[in-house]
Amino acid sequence: MLIDGHGRKVDYLRVSVTERCNFRCQYCMPEKPFSWVPREELLTYEELFEFIKVAIDKGINKVRVTGGEPLLREGLENFIRMISEYKEGLDLALTTNGYLLPKVAQKLADAGLKRINISLDSLKEEVAAKIAQKNVLKTVLKGIEAARVAGLKIKINCVPLKGINESEIIDLLEFCKERGYEIRFIEYMENDYASKYAKGLDSVEIQNIIKEKYTFKKLERCGTSPSQEYELEDGYKFGIIEPHKDDFCSTCNRIRLTASGVLIPCLYYEDAQSIKEAIKAKDIKKAVEILKDVLKNKPEKNRWTENSEISARAFYETGG
Template sequence: MTEPFVLTDRFGRVHDYIRISITDKCSLRCVYCMPEEGLEFFPDDKVLSKDEIIQLVKNFAALGIKKVRLTGGEPLMRHDILELVEGIASISGIEDIALTTNGLALARLSEKLWNAGLKRINISLDTFEADKYREITRGGNIKQVLKGLEKASQFPFKIKMNVVVIGGQNDNEIIDFLKYSIEHPVNVRFIEFMPIGHTNIERDNEMWKHKYKGVETVFDICETNGWDYKPIDFAGNGPSENYQISGAKGSFGLIHPVSCRFCESCNRLRVTADGYIKSCLYWDDEESIRPYLNDFEAFKAKILHSLDMKPENHEMALAENEKSQFQKPTWRHMSQIGG
């Protein structure tokens, strides 16, 4: 019997998880995802088609990938999102399909997404305050997101809430999100603000340093409020360290890409909306795999080469300490990678 293929990098990390950005378009302009001046989106013919994405996932399934996350931009802006989810769900070897969304379209699409085969949803929500949400997203309507969250909660999705912690902007709401995890069966994930895709390096680096706040402050808030918590195993594909407050319906997770407890167990590869493979979120290394989708051996060679180039660490913390970098940071903004 033939042994199943296993994608392993030179540091022994097994990769069974692919994140695919299916569009760079988004209905919001979040401060950590896009520059204030906005971005010029890819023309439609530059973005992978539904059939190309399904073929891509078939190829990855043959290489041992079991878990797929669809990201953006905002993936629910694609008109063919339901057919795409259904097509991926039918691929042999794919055990889990997840999606990251800003939640604006969930009230309309939750039931259809569940019926198509989606199992997990991550909703980006950095504040519960309407004015602050409008500020962070540059125009978003929080009522629409909360309606979407309520609708999605009516189905058996595993739901996570992504909260990017921004110093001086929403860090005072960490306590509110922890209370939400106590009262609702949701995994609230506190994510460090990352220096990705700076347009004006000097300006944006100063902004990032001013707004960066380590997520370990969550523990201090728990202790101040007398909340006992313990580490838990949490089924899923993400890099978070997960905990649960005693008696809580949900849980919380910490994702610290800057303070560097992020890379050592990284099992992810990323494909951009225009068909480039990225083995590391932070660095510029990427290769086009779109021309090889129908040539499996050539496709496999490209993936193995990309995996061989994957660094042990993205060195964001080293950059923060003004130490040398050995590679060039990515030119892409977060909305063009998919996080």
């Protein structure tokens, strides 16, 4: 069992397989050139898997594959299969922008993927293109449908931005409600790599827009999810992720590993340590020592609540 320095059980590992992305979203990295880290700087799938096996043996029971855009890394279905075949019943999920899903959704499901989170920030082509800086909507919608046909459990992620897609909050909720997908609205997380013009809606503003048409109630928090759940009168549930609060930090159960081997204890924090050299040298014992030290120093809570600080974390390196 993995326990951090505050007595929290850590059983969730998020693994980024690439920092590359085929979108340039306003809230993530709109001005970053289309470049990539040299292959030799990344851990191979086999090297990542060596660490994942140890983490699972020590108590990790949920693994989420992220990016960047994870589907940009070739052979991802093989990596998914490695993980799924290692432990029966493992909660194995993927976060993606959905653009490449039409061609690979079935392959991922066949490899053992169970769940998928797909970003959908707009149902209007021009708005989606403004956010992603690319004409993406039709292909993303095809990707969502391909995931459904493949039998994957789908959640939709949306980042509401003022003056851009805030008028679509109800439309997006209804799109998901009609199809049986849970939608999670995510408060924009201020970071150094986002557009300086990006302004997000907070949880209260999102709720007030939904209240214009629907009555809903706040549900009690259960488990370790960072999402605050709400329920409409007909039973449909949606979530809001509120990083500017820290009430979910007390049950944080996750740790992050980047494609280049950096273990990150908190989405906000810069504090991290690399296991790259240990893994490259096949020194698993050393990698485990580093893991334990990272967990020991895992912060009690994030810093977005402190003076509205802006994170220097590059979210494209770690996913959400």
